[in-house]
Amino acid sequence: MSEVDKDLSERYRASARDEPPAQIDAAILAAAQRAVASQPWPVEAPRPLRRWYVPVSLAAVIVLSLVVTLRIQREQPELALPDAPPAAVREKEQKTVEKTPEPRAAPPAEVVLRPAPKSAPAQAAAQPAAPGFAVDPKPRRDAGPPPAAREEIAAESKPIRDAAPAPQASAEAASGRIAENTVELSAAAGARREARAMSAPAPAAPQMALAKRELAPEEWLERIAELRKQGRDKEADEQFADFKRRFPEFRIREPMMERIAPRLAR
Amino acid sequence: MEVSDEQLMLDYAGGDAAAFEVLYRKHRGGLFRYVVRSVREQRLAEELFQEVWLKVIEARARYAPQAKFTTWLYAIAHNRLIDHFRASGLRSVEMMMDELPDPPARAGEQPEQKAEVREQGARLIAALEAMPIVQREAFLLHEEAGLSVPEIAEVTGTEVEATKSRLRYAVAKLREALKD
Numbered sequence: 001m002s003e004v005d006k007d008l009s010e011r012y013r014a015s016a017r018d019e020p021p022a023q024i025d026a027a028i029l030a031a032a033q034r035a036v037a038s039q040p041w042p043v044e045a046p047r048p049l050r051r052w053y054v055p056v057s058l059a060a061v062i063v064l065s066l067v068v069t070l071r072i073q074r075e076q077p078e079l080a081l082p083d084a085p086p087a088a089v090r091e092k093e094q095k096t097v098e099k100t101p102e103p104r105a106a107p108p109a110e111v112v113l114r115p116a117p118k119s120a121p122a123q124a125a126a127q128p129a130a131p132g133f134a135v136d137p138k139p140r141r142d143a144g145p146p147p148a149a150r151e152e153i154a155a156e157s158k159p160i161r162d163a164a165p166a167p168q169a170s171a172e173a174a175s176g177r178i179a180e181n182t183v184e185l186s187a188a189a190g191a192r193r194e195a196r197a198m199s200a201p202a203p204a205a206p207q208m209a210l211a212k213r214e215l216a217p218e219e220w221l222e223r224i225a226e227l228r229k230q231g232r233d234k235e236a237d238e239q240f241a242d243f244k245r246r247f248p249e250f251r252i253r254e255p256m257m258e259r260i261a262p263r264l265a266r
Numbered sequence: 267m268e269v270s271d272e273q274l275m276l277d278y279a280g281g282d283a284a285a286f287e288v289l290y291r292k293h294r295g296g297l298f299r300y301v302v303r304s305v306r307e308q309r310l311a312e313e314l315f316q317e318v319w320l321k322v323i324e325a326r327a328r329y330a331p332q333a334k335f336t337t338w339l340y341a342i343a344h345n346r347l348i349d350h351f352r353a354s355g356l357r358s359v360e361m362m363m364d365e366l367p368d369p370p371a372r373a374g375e376q377p378e379q380k381a382e383v384r385e386q387g388a389r390l391i392a393a394l395e396a397m398p399i400v401q402r403e404a405f406l407l408h409e410e411a412g413l414s415v416p417e418i419a420e421v422t423g424t425e426v427e428a429t430k431s432r433l434r435y436a437v438a439k440l441r442e443a444l445k446d
Contacts, residue, residue, distance in 0.1 A: 008440055019298060020312060032290070251345065
C-alpha cells in the first residue's frame with residue numbers, strides 16, 4: 001500500500017537533493033571512529049554470551065531477593081527484645097527459678113537470641129540478673145513509656161538494652177552471664193542493623209541511579225514526573241537528560257511529556 | 267550478499283568502524299533531508315543532523331535490533347526534532363494545526379530571487395515546507411526513510427489511522443501545489 005503516488009514521489013526526489021556538507025560527514029565519521037578506538041574491546045560481550053545476560057541477571061536478582069527476604073524474616077523474632085513482664089509473672093517465674101535445679105551450662109548464643117517460652121527454666125535460671133529476658137518475646141521497639149512495674153528491673157536490664165551501642169559498658173555493669181548475653185545481643189543488634197539498612201529506603205540519589213539502571217522507561221518517566229510535581233526541577237531536568245541519553249529513540253507520549261518537560265520548554 | 271543495517275549496527279557496536287561508515291553513507295542523505303525540511307534552516311539542520319548521529323554513536327552499546335534500524339534511527343531524529351520544537355516554544359497543537367509561513371531564504375538566495383522561482387520542484391518543496399509539521403513529517407518519513415504507514419506511526423508515536431490521514435493531507439497539498 002502506498003499513500004503517495006509514483007509521480008509525486010519522483011517529482012519530489014528530483015527536486016530534493018540536499019545533502020550534508022562534507023565537513024559534517026568527516027566530523028561524524030571521525031567521532032564514530034574515535035568512539036570505537038577509545039574502546040579497544042567490543043562494547044558488548046560476544047553474542048552467545050549476550051543472550052544469557054538478561055535471564056542470568058534476573059535469576060541472580062530473584063535469588064538475592066529471596067535470600068535477603070528469608071534472612072530478614074528469620075531475624076524478625078530476634079528484633080523482639082524483652083520488655084519486663086508484669087510483676088505477677090515475674091514473681092511466678094522467680095518461684096520457678098527457686099524450685100529449678102542449677103542449670104548445667106550456659107545456654108548457647110542461639111538460644112539467647114531466639115524467643116524462648118516463658119517457662120523455660122534453664123534460661124530463667126541462667127539470667128537471674130535480668131528476669132524476663134528471653135522470656136517475653138514482646139518487641140523492644142514498642143512505643144510509649146514502660147509500665148511502673150518494669151521500672152525496678154530497668155536498672156538491671158539496662159546493660160542488655162544498651163548492649164548494641166555500648167557492649168563494654170554492659171559487660172562491666174552486669175554479671176558474667178549477662179555480659180555473655182550482651183555480647184550475643186550486640187552481635188544480633190549488628191545483624192539487625194544490617195538487615196534494617198538493607199531494607200531501609202536508600203537516599204534519593206542512589207535510588208535514582210538504581211532507577212536508571214533497572215527501571216523500564218515508563219517507570220523512569222513516572223519518577224521524573226513525580227520529581228517535577230514535587231518541585232525538584234533540577235533533579236528532574238538531570239534525570240530527563242539522563243533518560244534521553246539512555247533511551248534516545250523512546251517516544252514520550254504527549255500527556256507524559258507535559259508532566260516531565262523542562263519548565264522552559266513548556 | 268548485502269549486510270543488513272541491523273547487522274552493520276551490531277558490527278559497529280562490536281568495534282567495527284567501517285560498518286558505521288557503510289551505514290552512514292546509506293542513510294545520510296535521507297536523514298539530512300528529513301531534518302532540513304523539518305526545521306527549514308540549513309545551519310540548524312546541520313547541527314541537529316550531527317547530534318542525531320552522535321546519539322547513534324553514543325547508543326551503540328544499547329542497540330538491540332528489535333525493529334528496523336531505519337525505524338530506530340528516525341525515532342532518534344524525531345525525538346531530537348520534537349525537543350527542538352519544544353525548546354522553540356512550539357506546542358504540539360501548533361505542530362499539528364499550523365500552516366507555517368514561508369521558510370526563510372536559503373543561504374545565497376535572496377527573497378526576491380525566491381519569488382521568481384517557478385520551477386515545479388521548487389513549488390513542491392515550498393508547499394512541503396509550508397504544511398503543518400506533522401503532515402510534513404509523515405511525508406518525509408515515507409519518502410526519505412522509506413517507512414510504511416505503520417512504521418511512521420511507530421516512529422512518531424501516533425495511531426496508524428491518524429498517520430494515514432496526515433499523509434493523505436500532505437499528498438493532497440503537494441498535488442495542489444503542482445497544479446498551480
